Amino acid sequence: MSDTKGRIIQTTGSWYQVLLAGKMVMARLKGKFKLDELDTTNPIAVGDFVTLEKTVNNEYIINEIHPRHNYIVRQSPRNKHQRHIIASNVDQALLIVTIAQPRTSLGFIDRFIAAAESFHIPVKIVLNKTDLIREKEQEQADYLKAVYNQLGYTVIEASxxxxxxxxxIRETLRDKTTLVAGHSGVGKSTIVNAINAELNLKTGKISEKWGKGMHTTTFATMFEIMPDSFIIDTPGIKEFMLLQVEPEEVSGYFTDIKQYAEGCQFxxxxxxxxxxxxxxxxxxxxxxxxxxYENYLNIIDNIRDINYWERK
Ligand SMILES: Nc1nc2c(ncn2[C@@H]2O[C@H](COP(=O)(O)OP(=O)(O)OP(=O)(O)O)[C@@H](O)[C@H]2O)c(=O)[nH]1
Ligand SMILES: [Mg+2]
Ligand SMILES: [Zn+2]
Known part of the structure; x- marks a missing residue:
């Protein structure tokens, strides 16, 4: 019997795909597994580093989860008091946005960034489909670049x-674990394929695998896009939201607002x-x-509405 360190690539029910010394193996959880976080629905998440043990039957058993640097959680669709870990040990999030076809709203960008800040995940933005930007849309592109670059969220123009x-983008992904996010149709899969054509991800239409009816079983998938460089594709990007946050906490996730908040009287x-x-x-x-500022106000209003209805 030997112990070895691997990484969870995908979870499918009670079996886990684990990357172990460059090879993919299937593993199961040890029978009696102690959960330290009792309020989560899944004990193991994509991105977890684990210790595997090979049994006499040549099966792999997961017998330890290494401490997570960070993790992304969402509310369990079945029980709002339970949390579901989508992915762990994420070095950065790459938010793919477009000005047209489809249009990504600044509200969506700011909600995403605030959530990422709450999970302690640095964000970079890819402004994709620059080839489609027409003269009258250039102003919006310039505004986006100016605002987010200034805040420290690098904006990479791409097509x-x-x-x-x-x-x-290739250099940005190298040697890191990156959550790739953005609305459907912004070009996430096309970008990934441009970096590693071998992955050959489906593009152009909403992938059937994560189509309607799959929303209750949200599993993230991780790919090795280059050696030691992983990308995480989460199907339910709408679930990537601020969770159980009070309105007073939100400014802490807006670096620009936070910076001035110290000067407030109250x-x-x-x-x-x-x-x-x-x-x-x-x-x-x-x-x-x-x-x-507007998007910040919208978020706190939204949280107040939710809290109001939940406490009623
Ligand atoms: N003009 C233009 N079209 C692009 C660009 N990048 C991607 N597309 C097209 O946009 C469409 C959607 O791209 P996908 O890569 O499937 O988008 P996605 O973000 O993976 O979408 P989902 O998987 O549904 O979330 C495809 O028809 C691509 O060919 C670009 O830079 N310029
Ligand atoms: Mg896609
Ligand atoms: Zn104030």
Whole structure:
């Protein structure tokens, strides 16, 4: 019997695909497995590093999960008090957005970034399909680049048609575990295929595997896109949301707002109507982008609505 360290690539019911020394093996969980986090529905998630034990029958058994650096959770679809770990040990998130075909709203981008901040995952943005940007849309592209670059979320301009940005994306992914996210149709699979054609992911239509009816069994998948470089594809990007967060916590996930919040008169300031609010002042003086502030307000309103209905 020998112990070895592997990484969970995919979970399918009670069997786990584990990458072990460059090879894929199937493993099962040890019979009596102690769960340290009792409020999660799945003990093991994609991205987990585990210790495997090979039994006398040449089967692999998972007998230890190594501590997670971070993880992405969502509410269990069956029980709102339970959490489901989507993926763990994520180095960064690459959010693919487009100005047209489809249009990604800044509200979606800001919600995504806030959630990623809450999970301690750094974000980079890929502005894809630059070949489709027409003159009147250029202003929106410029605004997006200016706002997010300034905040420290690198914006990589890309097009799988012209090849722009593809080598930058390749270098960004190298030696890391990256969650690749974005609305359906923005070009996630096309970009991945441009980097590693061997993966040959389906493009152009919503992949059947994750089509309607699959939303209750959300499993993330991990691919090795290059040696030691992994990408995580999550089917339910809508579930990537701020979870169990109070309105007062949200500004902590907006780096720009957080920076000014210390100057507010009240330390529980929501930066809406309170007097002597340093955040509102920063918005008025164009120190904070107006769309960022609006999207922040939308998020806290949304949380208040949800809390209201849940407490009723
Ligand atoms: N013009 C243009 N079209 C692109 C570009 N990148 C991808 N596309 C096209 O956009 C469509 C959708 O691309 P996909 O890669 O399937 O999109 P996806 O994000 O994987 O979508 P889902 O799997 O549904 O989430 C395909 O028809 C691609 O050929 C680009 O840079 N420019
Ligand atoms: Mg796809
Ligand atoms: Zn304030």
């Amino acid at each position: 799988t048609v012209t090849g722009q940005g593809i080598s930058i 330390n529980n300031c929501l930066h809406r109507n309170e007097p002597n609010c340093a955040v509102k002042e920063a918005v008025e003086n164009a120190k904070i982008a107006p769309t960022r």
